Amino acid sequence: MRSILECQGLTKKYGDFFALSNLTLTLERGQIIGLLGPNGSGKTTLIKLANGLLIPTDGHIMINGLAPCPDTKKIVSYLPDRSFLNERMRISEILTFYSDFYDNFSMERAEKMLDALEIDRCARLRTLSKGNKEKTHLALVMSRDADLYILDEPIGGVDPAARDYILQTILTNYNENATVLISTHLIADIESILDRVIFLQNGQLALNALVDEIRTQYGKSVDALFREVFKC
Amino acid sequence: MLGKLIKYDLKASAKLFILLHALFLAACIFCRMLFINRLDFIHSSEQSLVTAIAIITSLMIFLIVALNLGSWLLITFRFYRNLFSREGYLSWTLPVSGLQHLWSKIISGYMYMALSTVVIGAGVLILVSGRNVVEAYSTIEPEVTEELGMSISSFAVSLFLYSIFACISTVIMTYFCITVGQLFPGHRILCALAAYFITNLVVQFLSLFLAFAFGYSPGYSSAFISDGKPIAESIWGTITLSTFLMIILSILQYIITHIIIKKKVNLL
Numbered sequence: 001m002r003s004i005l006e007c008q009g010l011t012k013k014y015g016d017f018f019a020l021s022n023l024t025l026t027l028e029r030g031q032i033i034g035l036l037g038p039n040g041s042g043k044t045t046l047i048k049l050a051n052g053l054l055i056p057t058d059g060h061i062m063i064n065g066l067a068p069c070p071d072t073k074k075i076v077s078y079l080p081d082r083s084f085l086n087e088r089m090r091i092s093e094i095l096t097f098y099s100d101f102y103d104n105f106s107m108e109r110a111e112k113m114l115d116a117l118e119i120d121r122c123a124r125l126r127t128l129s130k131g132n133k134e135k136t137h138l139a140l141v142m143s144r145d146a147d148l149y150i151l152d153e154p155i156g157g158v159d160p161a162a163r164d165y166i167l168q169t170i171l172t173n174y175n176e177n178a179t180v181l182i183s184t185h186l187i188a189d190i191e192s193i194l195d196r197v198i199f200l201q202n203g204q205l206a207l208n209a210l211v212d213e214i215r216t217q218y219g220k221s222v223d224a225l226f227r228e229v230f231k232c
Numbered sequence: 233m234l235g236k237l238i239k240y241d242l243k244a245s246a247k248l249f250i251l252l253h254a255l256f257l258a259a260c261i262f263c264r265m266l267f268i269n270r271l272d273f274i275h276s277s278e279q280s281l282v283t284a285i286a287i288i289t290s291l292m293i294f295l296i297v298a299l300n301l302g303s304w305l306l307i308t309f310r311f312y313r314n315l316f317s318r319e320g321y322l323s324w325t326l327p328v329s330g331l332q333h334l335w336s337k338i339i340s341g342y343m344y345m346a347l348s349t350v351v352i353g354a355g356v357l358i359l360v361s362g363r364n365v366v367e368a369y370s371t372i373e374p375e376v377t378e379e380l381g382m383s384i385s386s387f388a389v390s391l392f393l394y395s396i397f398a399c400i401s402t403v404i405m406t407y408f409c410i411t412v413g414q415l416f417p418g419h420r421i422l423c424a425l426a427a428y429f430i431t432n433l434v435v436q437f438l439s440l441f442l443a444f445a446f447g448y449s450p451g452y453s454s455a456f457i458s459d460g461k462p463i464a465e466s467i468w469g470t471i472t473l474s475t476f477l478m479i480i481l482s483i484l485q486y487i488i489t490h491i492i493i494k495k496k497v498n499l500l
Contacts, residue, residue: 014417014500051325053499074327084321086244100236101326 009059019045021203035183037200077146081153087126110143142173187223237336260355273368303348307341330493345399381464401478408485
């Protein structure tokens with residue numbers, strides 16, 4: 001089976017600044033992977049390149065063997081680090097929108113999650129609290145039967161209780177053959193669900209290892225190793 | 233997928249569009265019933281008649297320009313927001329191609345602009361179709377028909393059809409300017425505005441140049457056509473040249489927009 005994501009010499013420049021520099025990386029299926037690194041290390045750039053939101057300066061990125069295109073977008077479920085929906089839309093309209101465009105969207109699963117959150121289908125998105133908006137976004141993304149879930153800072157702006165809910169949602173809704181790539185700064189909160197971590201530093205790969213390997217090889221938690229590697 | 237994209241594009245601006253156009257039609261009906269129907273073209277003094285017509289015409293021109301601008305702003309903001317602001321994070325990750333996005337915006341934008349032109353045409357018809365206006369016009373009809381080279385109704389229909397056709401060029405030029413603005417990440421809106429003004433300047437310059445070159449500018453005699461022709465000849469000559477220019481520029485702008493969308497979109 002093909003790797004779900006593969007980068008070869010991937011480079012992205014903004015003016016003279018290298019956001020990603022000659023990155024070579026392969027992600028296999030069936031793992032939850034933490035994409036970690038300090039601000040400006042290239043995490044969001046890599047995620048945007050995988051979703052076709054940026055054009056590489058050099059090198060290439062492949063999803064299931066294809067450069068980002070409508071076919072790869074069918075199998076990638078992406079949660080950006082910002083609100084990406086038209087906030088004037090009602091929740092019911094957003095559900096219909098997802099159902100219209102994504103063949104792998106499960107209306108039943110989405111409704112179940114929204115019911116658990118007690119989110120009114122008639123409410124407009126802009127009327128929801130920040131936490132409920134983020135949970136709604138996540139519910140939509142996780143209601144797709146995707147091969148690759150890319151979650152950019154899914155727990156960044158919510159309280160600890162909501163973080164638990166979000167992590168639980170991720171764990172209970174992804175297909176075991178699928179890969180989940182999570183970018184975050186809050187390593188301690190997600191460490192327990194990760195199979196593998198990727199450290200990015202200055203747009204380059206600093207570490208790509210299984211969480212268990214880190215624990216046995218370094219005798220440290222991922223959070224502790226991160227603090228050591230990226231010490232200011 | 234294209235049909236679904238068009239459906240959501242139309243739906244996004246529908247309420248405001250309908251409201252604006254319903255208000256315009258209501259204003260036309262109001263103006264016709266309260267002012268135009270009360271104009272007495274036979275017994276009123278020339279000065280009072282001219283004053284009343286000047287006021288009504290100015291007001292209606294203002295409303296028509298405002299309505300047209302409103303429709304244009306609706307499609308402009310939809311294109312920018314949906315593709316290049318935070319909503320772009322969803323739009324560009326839908327399983328559709330950049331070409332489908334572009335065509336959905338062109339088709340929905342054209343539908344709105346063309347519909348707006350139809351409503352403006354209907355509004356003008358409401359204003360000028362009163363019995364008093366028709367009777368007053370009949371007294372000057374022969375001179376107008378001779379000057380135009382055709383009846384005023386044929387002239388109006390031709391102008392209306394040209395306007396409907398010209399909407400496509402407005403839509404493509406607008407999208408072209410916004411897309412060009414995206415090439416300058418630090419100043420997207422400013423550069424889109426600059427692209428709009430520069431493009432308009434070039435179009436105006438080329439139109440004027442061609443009109444003078446082919447002698448279609450009233451009162452100007454060129455090497456190709458002698459002076460003393462009816463006004464309609466100048467108007468239709470200018471319109472024909474503008475149409476060719478419009479078609480060529482629209483094709484060029486479409487190609488450039490397509491290339492930028494395909495190869496240069498960077499959502500920062």
